[in-house]
Every structure is written in structure tokens, then in C-alpha cells.
Amino acid sequence: MIRVVKGDRDTCLSFIEELKTRVGETEKSVEETVSDILKKVKSGGDEAVKAYSRKFDGWTPETLELSRTEMKELSKDCDPSFLESLRRAAANIREFHARQKQQSRIDPMGNGVITGQRVRGLHRVGVYVPGGTAGYPSSVLMNVIPAQVAEVGEIIMVTPPGRTGKPDPNILAAALVAGVDRVFLMGGAQAVAALAYGTESVPKVDKIVGPGNIFVATAKKQLYGVVDIDMIAGPSEILIVADDSANPEYLAADLMSQAEHDRLASAILITNSEQLAAETVKALYRQVETLSRKEIIEASLDRFGAVIVCESMEQAVEFANDLAPEHLEVCCQDPFEYLGRLDNAGSVFLGHYSPEPLGDYFAGANHVLPTGGTARFFSPLSVDDFIKKSSFIYxxxxxxxxxxxxxxxxxxxxxxxxxxxxxxxxxxx
Amino acid sequence: MIRVVKGDRDTCLSFIEELKTRVGETEKSVEETVSDILKKVKSGGDEAVKAYSRKFDGWTPETLELSRTEMKELSKDCDPSFLESLRRAAANIREFHARQKQQSRIDPMGNGVITGQRVRGLHRVGVYVPGGTAGYPSSVLMNVIPAQVAEVGEIIMVTPPGRTGKPDPNILAAALVAGVDRVFLMGGAQAVAALAYGTESVPKVDKIVGPGNIFVATAKKQLYGVVDIDMIAGPSEILIVADDSANPEYLAADLMSQAEHDRLASAILITNSEQLAAETVKALYRQVETLSRKEIIEASLDRFGAVIVCESMEQAVEFANDLAPEHLEVCCQDPFEYLGRLDNAGSVFLGHYSPEPLGDYFAGANHVLPTGGTARFFSPLSVDDFIKKSSFIYxxxxxxxxxxxxxxxxxxxxxxxxxxxxxxxxxxx
Structure with missing residues (x-):
């Protein structure tokens, strides 16, 4: 189910190089299909969007926009205790992101010269939320709240109508908790195009964020420059750096929590303890039997999972910096000692009781993070992604x-x- | 030489729509040539870079890197008074950008929970500087100083060797003043590829910034994700919003200072004063005769220049926000009154004595700015572009x-x- 590699620095490093080559290129046919959809929506507006909804979703809403009343009505179907958990998570996310907010500044010199920088929220932002089981209420919070903290003028959520024409009540509840202003029932590349160009009923936005399938991602990439976009997310990944103070049951559970996302997800443990490595593998085999997504977990651990036994914790740090993972758990005796040495990571989870799902859902830091080694130069989604700055001089x-x-x-x-x-x-x- | 449009709101707005459609698409042949160069440099390293230098620049340096000693030696050829002006400009740029610096933060809660965000300079950055007359010492300052303020680990400048094998002494002087760590003599898509992938002698960088021709811009775009890049700059542009307090001679000079960049540059004046418009046009005809780049100025004003006489200053503000210009001069009686109303602009120049060249060279704000209406969502180059953030939780x-x-x-x-x-x-x- 998972490879275990033990060796000197060079052996480990060459294995790590191999682990890195995980992401493929977009097929040319997808590029062309998307480019065609963008052109048709640009010229055809609402009618073109509806025609694509009919074709791809098998359903067309009469009006693309979901009214506020409908939104509130539909969201009532969500479980009250879920709603309370969502609200507590949202409060933490709001608090974390409020601290990121940059202020306009003015630097008046003694000689009358004035320079400065004005900071403003973007005028209008679109948030894409996938349909079906790929649409996560937690992602709605993570994409919308930073925009709201940035004082974006209008936040528009788009999500596929689905065959029933009714979006998931949990998604709508999250939209209300997070502070979405308007919701449009449309998905795919056509929704991205409508947001970027504007149509009769969909207002043109300045930036589009949120996860989506390959058509959505390709549409965003092609429209970059017409609008701003967020990072194009690759498959999710976790790296755990652990010393012998770690609990193998916890490590196994955390590796699988990442592996369950999809078959391309990557879960890697690096430790200097051979015993911990062996016990973690044992725990993996035991725990996976109890999990509903066993098949996906086994498939992704099989291809992209690894346990690396290195010679020292210094090496573990070196390898972690080389991998630059999206999620980095530091399951060590003195986790804060590692904070300064771990140079490249989207989000760092310190200690034995800060597992990745705590960050995914609850602690407040953003779960939209750079993947595929891009933590070398990209950062977690933040309030900074929803502002524009203008410098001024007098x-x-x-x-x-x-x-x-x-x-x-x-x-x-x-x-x-x-x-x-x-x-x-x-x-x- | 320049079109003058006078009319009601709708007339002006439809003219503005026309002005916006200025940017074309990259030719497919350029895309393919660049993609081929990238592949060859990725596999062939230094030898491939040298082969392309021989082909495109007609010259190959024996070693790609220019030693520190050579750099200092060559830069001695620059004019001492120019060097002093450069140093004064650099001091202002450093001061402006130092105020942008974000700090790491930690938010320890009363219950023992800790969240925070670590901010660090990127490990290594590449700065592209074009050869010949397109390589500006001022751009070296504007691209390098923010990286240095961000505490980037290593700043690498690349510039084409030119047929003499010797780069411009003024460029080297600017590199020394700004704080470049290493210089490599290579240009074009091959230089961008060498920085992104690394070669035997060129270390791999995390981000590539700086202007370049279509091959350089296309290479950066294709490598986005392998490394981070800055905005792809379109043709330069100025918008002047003026009331009847403005001096037409100043306005004419400022429009031309932008128009001289190249034939695609755009220079637009919006005013509610018909008399000011007429006098500015007269001044344009008079002043252009004295300028060495007359031909370029006339060509760009002819195609992309405009004087728009609108009905009120409220309309002028509305049109300016619609255009979202790179440079925005506010030549009005009470310029600060406009600061809050002008929503979209890269850099704002307030009052009659803050012309755009003051910002280009001296006042300290960055001159690398969003073009083509992208000030709606992009910002001036800043220290924020050279940092990476990691969130952490405990x-x-x-x-x-x-x-x-x-x-x-x-x-x-x-x-x-x-x-x-x-x-x-x-x-x-």
C-alpha cells in the first residue's frame, strides 16, 4: 500500500525527485473545448450559458440567478448542529484573516512631499463552487471570508444547478454564513466565462477564485489577464515530519486523511525513527479497513504515498524544504524549534494535537494552499488576494x-x- | 496627431470602449519557438544557452557569469553625476518600499492555542534586463530594490551580452546601487529558461521579474507555475484628468512623455474644459517639434492618443475608473479630493507639479505598474511580490x-x- 524507503541522503533525495513528478499537462482537446466555450459565452451571453447548462448539466434554470428568498428557503434544509459548527469555524476564519488586513498609508514628509499607498478591496469577485460531492461548505467559507474581510464590493457565488435544479442546502448555508451577496446557478467553463466577460444577467467580476474540474481550471487559466485568478490547485498533499515522540496511530490517520481526497493525492512521512516508520505502516493497514474511502486511500498511497526513513532530523528538514509541501505536520517533541528551519510550506501544523483536518475546517488559517512544490513562491489564499493597491505621489x-x-x-x-x-x-x- | 472627442456621457463611453481594444494575441509561431527553446535549455543546460546566444546575439561569452570584479570594472565607465542621481533615486525607492514590508505575526490565545503567519523573502529571484536601448537603469532599481527590501536570499540579474560582450555600464552601475548579487550575460527565452530550470552554472530561481521582448514575455508566461513571474506588461499608458486650473503646456509635455515609449503607448486627456483641451492640442503641435522621438510620439498619439471633453469632472472620474490606467495624473485644483474617488489606477500623480517622470525615476513609488485596464485587480510591483507566507497552527x-x-x-x-x-x-x- 505504501513504499518505505530507507537510506543515506542521496538515496532519499533521488527518491524525492521521483515523487515530485506527479503533475501532467492539460490535454489539447480540453484547451480547445474551453477556448470555444469562452468565445461563445463572450458573444452569446446568457443564452450561450443556458445552452451549455442544458448540454453539460442536463438542466437549465429559467433565470440564472437564485433569489435571496430562494437561497434562504433552500438553506433551511441543512442540519442545525452542522450550521452551528459552520458558524464557529467561520468565526475562527474571520478572526485569523482580519489580522491580515493591510491599511492604506500616507507618508507626508517635512518638505511637503507626500507619497503613499492606497489599499482597497476589489470591486467584485466571483467564487466558483463545484457541484455534487466536490462542493465543500468549508471551501465556501475559505474562499469567501477573506474576500469579505478585504471589503470586496460584491461577492458572487456560482455553482452548477445539478439535475434537480437545487443546489446543496449546506453550500447555501455556508454562503449565507460567509457573506455571499448573490448566487448564480451555472457551472463549468461557461460559468467562468460569464463571470469574466459579464452577460445580460451576470455582472462582470475582477477576480475568480475557487476550485473546479479541469474545464474550470483551464477556463480560469485562459482568462488570466481579463480577470485575476487564484492559484491553479494541483492534487492535494501532506508531508509529516516526525521524531520518535510521535504516535504512529495519529500519523497513519493523518496520512490517510490526505490520501482520501483523490487518487492523485500524496501523503509522505519523513522520520529518523525506523521503529516509528514500521509502526505507522502497521497502523495504516489496520485503520484503512474501517474507512469508507478505503479504495481511494489505497490507490493514492500506492502511487504517491511514501515513508522515508532518513538519518537525522536535520535531513528530514532538508527534504521537507526540498518538497515544499502544501500541508506540513511537525509531529515532534519541540515543534516550535522547527518553525524557523522549515522554509517552504503552505500551512504548518505544529505538535501532536494539530492534525491537518483541524486546519482544513476549524483553526482559522486558510485551507486554500499552494501545491506541487509551489510553496517555494506562492502563499496561502489571504486577504491580500482580494485587494488592489495604488501608489500616489504629490x-x-x-x-x-x-x-x-x-x-x-x-x-x-x-x-x-x-x-x-x-x-x-x-x-x- | 490626436483625436479630440466632445460629447455626452454615452458618446464618450463608446469612444472609451474603442480605445480599450489595443492589445493583440501572441502569434502561434512565437509560442512554438519559445516552447522549443525552453525544452532545449531544460535538457541541454549551459551549452544550449550558449548555442542560442551565438544564434540570436551573434556572440557567446566563455562563462555565462560576469565576475564581481568585471562588474565593478565595467561600471566605472558611467558618468559620476549620473551615478549620484541614481543613488538619490535609489534612496527614495528604498524608503518607499521599506514601508511596505510585512512582518511575521503570532496570535497566541489565552487558552494555549497559537495561530500565526510567517513571512519570508523568497530564496532566489531572477531579474531580466533587456539589452540595448530597451535596458533602463531605472528599471533595474525598480525591480531589484523591492526584492532586496523583502530580504530575498539571492538576486540574480540576467542581460544579453550584446555584440561587444560588454553590458551597458549604466546598467551595471544600477545593479550595484540596487544590490544585485550575481550577473549572468544571457538574454531572450533561453535566459528565462536557465533561471527557471537552473543549469550547471545558473542557479534555479523561485521568481522571474523584469521587462522583455515578446520572446521573454512568452517564456515567462509558459513557465508560470514552475516559477512565479511578475505581471506581463502591456504597452504603457497615461491618463490625465484635468480641470481648468491645469497648464496646457504641462499636459502636452506629460502626454508626450508617455507617447514616446513606443508606437503602442497610449496617452489620453480627459477634461471638462473645452478651452484647456484646445490649448493642449496646440501645445502638443508646438512642443513635439523640439523632441528627438517626434516620429514615435506622433505615431502613438495618432493611433492611441485622445483628448476627451466631457460634461463634468464627475464624468471624468467615472471614465477614469472605467479605463483603469497604469499612470493617472490628477491635474486639478484640489487633487487630494480625487484620491478617494479614483478607484482604479496603478499610480496616481497628484497636482500640477507631480508629473509622471517624477514617479518613473525619482519619487520612490514603483514604476512597474498594471497596464491595459488590469489596475482593476493588479497592483504596482511591491515588496509583497517577493515574499512567501506560511500559516501555522498549534x-x-x-x-x-x-x-x-x-x-x-x-x-x-x-x-x-x-x-x-x-x-x-x-x-x-
């Missing part, structure tokens, strides 16, 4: 004149004489 | 147990039973 006449010679010299060295002229006319006229 | 056992039922309920509602199991084993074992 110079009084006398200060511009003091700077004039420098600016003219720099512009003329770059042979941009009209730039120099713009300063010169202010000196002379 | 829960003590008793707090996890308090949250356990909520997490289990949320996970089970989403049918992710292995997630629930990860919490359950900690309750039970």
Missing part, C-alpha cells in the same frame, strides 16, 4: 524643482527626452 | 478535544471520513 513646486536636475539626467541617459521635457517645462514655463 | 490536546465534535461533524457532512478519523484517533487513543 510634490510641491519647489521640491520638484530641487529634484529636476536628477530626473532630467536620468531620463536623458535613457534617451527618453520627452520625459526630460515634462520636467523642463515646469522649470521654464 | 493546539494543545484539551483545545483539540473541545473542537473535535465540530470538526468531525463538518468532515462527515462533506463525506471525508478519514478527516474525521484523524480527529477521532486523538480522542480515543
Amino acid at each position: 510634490y510641491p513646486k519647489e521640491e520638484l524643482l530641487k529634484a529636476a536636475d536628477d530626473i532630467i539626467r536620468l531620463a536623458e541617459t535613457e534617451e527618453l527626452t520627452a520625459h526630460a521635457n515634462s520636467i523642463r517645462v515646469r522649470k521654464e514655463l | 493546539y494543545p490536546k484539551e483545545e483539540l478535544l473541545k473542537a473535535a465534535d465540530d470538526i468531525i461533524r463538518l468532515a462527515e457532512t462533506e463525506e471525508l471520513t478519514a478527516h474525521a478519523n484523524s480527529i477521532r484517533v486523538r480522542k480515543e487513543l
Whole structure:
């Protein structure tokens, strides 16, 4: 079910290189289908969206928008205790993200010069929520709350109508808890296109976030620049760094909590303890029998799971930085000692009682994280992803004149004489 | 030389729609050439880079890296007064960007729960600097200083060797002033590929920034995800919003300072004063005769220049927000009154003595700005572009147990039973 590798630094590193090659390329046919859908929706508007809904979802709503009343009515079908759990999670998420908020700033100098940076929430954002079992209420919270904290003007959720024409009540409940302003029943590349270009009934947005299938992801990628998009998420992954203080039952459970997402998910344990490695594997075999998604777990652990027994915890840290995982659990005696040494990770889970699902659902940090080693340069979804910044400058006449010679010299060295002229006319006229 | 449009709101808005359609698509042949170069450099390393340098630049350096000694030696050829101007500009840029720096934070709760966000500079960044007259020392400062303020581990500059094998001394001087760590003499898509994949002599970077021709831009776009990249810059643009307090000579000079960049540059004036519009056009005809880049200025004003006379300053603000320009000059009596109303702009220049070249070179705000209306959702290049964030969480056992039922309920509602199991084993074992 899972490979166990034990060896020196080079053996481990070459095995890690192998583990990294996991992501394929988008098929050309998908690229072309999506590009065609985008063009048709751009020119055809609502009717084109509805035609695609009919084709792909087997159903078309009469009006694309779900009214506020319908939304509230439908969401009543959700379990009250689930709703309470959702509200507690949302409160934690809101609190965590509120601390990320950047303020506009102004830097007035003593000489009358003023520079600064204005920070504002985006005007309008679209959040894609997949249909069926791929649509998670927790993801609604994670995508919508940072936008709301950023003071985005209007947050629009889109989700496929499904064959019943009724979206999941739990999704709608999450939308209400998170603060979605409007909901449109449409999915796929056509929904992404409608958000990016706008139609008669769908207002044009400035950014589109949220997970989706390959058609949704490809549509977002193709529309990048027309609108902003979030990271394109690859398959999910966890890396656990553990020393001999760790509980193998916990490690096995955490590896499987990641592996259950899909057959491409990756779950890796790195430890310096051969005994812990062996006991974790034993626990995996035992626990998996009790789990409903056994088949998926076995398939993903089989292909992308690994237990690496390295020579020291220093090596474990080195390998973790090389892998740059989405989720990184530090199941060690002194977890905070590792915080500074672990350089690349989307989200870090410290200690024996901070398992990844705590972060996925409840602790407040975002669960939309960089995958596939991109934690080297990408960051968790945050309030920063829903703002725009504008810099501004103001110079009084006398200060511009003091700077004039420098600016003219720099512009003329770059042979941009009209730039120099713009300063010169202010000196002379 | 420049179109003048006067009319009601609808006339102006439909003219503005027309002005927006300026950017074309990358030719398929460029896409394919670049994709081929990337593959060859990925497998062939240094030798492949050198072969392309020989082919495209007509010259190959023996070693791709320029030594620190050579760098210092060559930069001595630059004019001392230019160097001083560069240093004063760099000091302003450093001061402006230092205020952008985000700190790591920790949020320890009373119950022992800890959440937080660690902020770090990227490990290694590549800065592309075009060869010949397209390589601007000011752009070296604007791309390198934010990276340095972000505490990026290593900043690598690449620039084409040119036929003499010697880069511009002014560029090297700017690199030294800004704080570049290493310089490699290579250009084009092959340089971008070498930075993204790494070669025997070029270390792999985490992000590539800086302007370049269509091959460089296409290479960056294709490698997005392997590394992070900055915005793909479109043609430059200025929008001036002016009331009757403005000086037409200044406005004409500022429009031309943008128009001189290239034939695709756009320069637009919006005012409610017909007289100011007429006088600005007159000044344009007069001043252009004195400028060395007259031909380019006339060509770009001809195609992408415009003077729009609207009915009120409220309309001017509305049109400016619709255009979302890269540079926005507010040449009005009370410029700060407009700061809150102008929603979308890369950089805002307030008042009669804050012309765009002041920002391009000297005031300290970044001159790498979103173009083509993307100021709706993109921001100026900043320290934020050179950091990575990791969130972290720590829960003590008793707090996890308090949250356990909520997490289990949320996970089970989403049918992710292995997630629930990860919490359950900690309750039970």
C-alpha cells in the first residue's frame, strides 16, 4: 500500500525527485473545448450559458440567478448542529484573516512631499463552487471570508444547478454564513466565462477564485489577464515530519486523511525513527479497513504515498524544504524549534494535537494552499488576494524643482527626452 | 496627431470602449519557438544557452557569469553625476518600499492555542534586463530594490551580452546601487529558461521579474507555475484628468512623455474644459517639434492618443475608473479630493507639479505598474511580490478535544471520513 524507503541522503533525495513528478499537462482537446466555450459565452451571453447548462448539466434554470428568498428557503434544509459548527469555524476564519488586513498609508514628509499607498478591496469577485460531492461548505467559507474581510464590493457565488435544479442546502448555508451577496446557478467553463466577460444577467467580476474540474481550471487559466485568478490547485498533499515522540496511530490517520481526497493525492512521512516508520505502516493497514474511502486511500498511497526513513532530523528538514509541501505536520517533541528551519510550506501544523483536518475546517488559517512544490513562491489564499493597491505621489513646486536636475539626467541617459521635457517645462514655463 | 472627442456621457463611453481594444494575441509561431527553446535549455543546460546566444546575439561569452570584479570594472565607465542621481533615486525607492514590508505575526490565545503567519523573502529571484536601448537603469532599481527590501536570499540579474560582450555600464552601475548579487550575460527565452530550470552554472530561481521582448514575455508566461513571474506588461499608458486650473503646456509635455515609449503607448486627456483641451492640442503641435522621438510620439498619439471633453469632472472620474490606467495624473485644483474617488489606477500623480517622470525615476513609488485596464485587480510591483507566507497552527490536546465534535461533524457532512478519523484517533487513543 505504501513504499518505505530507507537510506543515506542521496538515496532519499533521488527518491524525492521521483515523487515530485506527479503533475501532467492539460490535454489539447480540453484547451480547445474551453477556448470555444469562452468565445461563445463572450458573444452569446446568457443564452450561450443556458445552452451549455442544458448540454453539460442536463438542466437549465429559467433565470440564472437564485433569489435571496430562494437561497434562504433552500438553506433551511441543512442540519442545525452542522450550521452551528459552520458558524464557529467561520468565526475562527474571520478572526485569523482580519489580522491580515493591510491599511492604506500616507507618508507626508517635512518638505511637503507626500507619497503613499492606497489599499482597497476589489470591486467584485466571483467564487466558483463545484457541484455534487466536490462542493465543500468549508471551501465556501475559505474562499469567501477573506474576500469579505478585504471589503470586496460584491461577492458572487456560482455553482452548477445539478439535475434537480437545487443546489446543496449546506453550500447555501455556508454562503449565507460567509457573506455571499448573490448566487448564480451555472457551472463549468461557461460559468467562468460569464463571470469574466459579464452577460445580460451576470455582472462582470475582477477576480475568480475557487476550485473546479479541469474545464474550470483551464477556463480560469485562459482568462488570466481579463480577470485575476487564484492559484491553479494541483492534487492535494501532506508531508509529516516526525521524531520518535510521535504516535504512529495519529500519523497513519493523518496520512490517510490526505490520501482520501483523490487518487492523485500524496501523503509522505519523513522520520529518523525506523521503529516509528514500521509502526505507522502497521497502523495504516489496520485503520484503512474501517474507512469508507478505503479504495481511494489505497490507490493514492500506492502511487504517491511514501515513508522515508532518513538519518537525522536535520535531513528530514532538508527534504521537507526540498518538497515544499502544501500541508506540513511537525509531529515532534519541540515543534516550535522547527518553525524557523522549515522554509517552504503552505500551512504548518505544529505538535501532536494539530492534525491537518483541524486546519482544513476549524483553526482559522486558510485551507486554500499552494501545491506541487509551489510553496517555494506562492502563499496561502489571504486577504491580500482580494485587494488592489495604488501608489500616489504629490510634490510641491519647489521640491520638484530641487529634484529636476536628477530626473532630467536620468531620463536623458535613457534617451527618453520627452520625459526630460515634462520636467523642463515646469522649470521654464 | 490626436483625436479630440466632445460629447455626452454615452458618446464618450463608446469612444472609451474603442480605445480599450489595443492589445493583440501572441502569434502561434512565437509560442512554438519559445516552447522549443525552453525544452532545449531544460535538457541541454549551459551549452544550449550558449548555442542560442551565438544564434540570436551573434556572440557567446566563455562563462555565462560576469565576475564581481568585471562588474565593478565595467561600471566605472558611467558618468559620476549620473551615478549620484541614481543613488538619490535609489534612496527614495528604498524608503518607499521599506514601508511596505510585512512582518511575521503570532496570535497566541489565552487558552494555549497559537495561530500565526510567517513571512519570508523568497530564496532566489531572477531579474531580466533587456539589452540595448530597451535596458533602463531605472528599471533595474525598480525591480531589484523591492526584492532586496523583502530580504530575498539571492538576486540574480540576467542581460544579453550584446555584440561587444560588454553590458551597458549604466546598467551595471544600477545593479550595484540596487544590490544585485550575481550577473549572468544571457538574454531572450533561453535566459528565462536557465533561471527557471537552473543549469550547471545558473542557479534555479523561485521568481522571474523584469521587462522583455515578446520572446521573454512568452517564456515567462509558459513557465508560470514552475516559477512565479511578475505581471506581463502591456504597452504603457497615461491618463490625465484635468480641470481648468491645469497648464496646457504641462499636459502636452506629460502626454508626450508617455507617447514616446513606443508606437503602442497610449496617452489620453480627459477634461471638462473645452478651452484647456484646445490649448493642449496646440501645445502638443508646438512642443513635439523640439523632441528627438517626434516620429514615435506622433505615431502613438495618432493611433492611441485622445483628448476627451466631457460634461463634468464627475464624468471624468467615472471614465477614469472605467479605463483603469497604469499612470493617472490628477491635474486639478484640489487633487487630494480625487484620491478617494479614483478607484482604479496603478499610480496616481497628484497636482500640477507631480508629473509622471517624477514617479518613473525619482519619487520612490514603483514604476512597474498594471497596464491595459488590469489596475482593476493588479497592483504596482511591491515588496509583497517577493515574499512567501506560511500559516501555522498549534493546539494543545484539551483545545483539540473541545473542537473535535465540530470538526468531525463538518468532515462527515462533506463525506471525508478519514478527516474525521484523524480527529477521532486523538480522542480515543
